[in-house]
Amino acid sequence: MRHDPSGTEQKLRALGLRPTKARRLILDVLCESSNHLSTEEILDDLRRRGHHASPATLYQNLNRLVQEGLLVRFTGLDGLSRYDANLEPHHHLVCTRCGRIVDVGSDKTQLRRLVPLDLHNARPLPKWRISGALIEFRGVCPICRSGS
């Protein structure tokens, strides 16, 4: 999916959020990057674009954007919070050597058959309604493989 910077402002307005410069830039940074950036990496990218935000302000804005569903936050293998602007259902394939995270799809029919089971009795968990699954595949990427 191509990123359309003029759409960012509309997305924010549609949710009743003021399209501040900081919010627009944060979304642009994440939409234009195919990586799943950490807070520190977003700060660096904003600085490169001439926008100097404090970590506290950035964090507040990221929280708000996650709450409104414009970003997804998850924890990477390195334990850092990372942000994803790809809102289409997808999974992650993580390189265990360099930490690269690639968006991947999966076989939907197989996924529907995937049921979380109680660890103790291997039965489906009672009273839960399962709405989705986020799978983290792990492996070694081609660049790391060719280097070894």
Ligand SMILES: [Zn+2]
């Ligand atoms: Zn790698």
Ligand SMILES: [Zn+2]
């Ligand atoms: Zn992703």
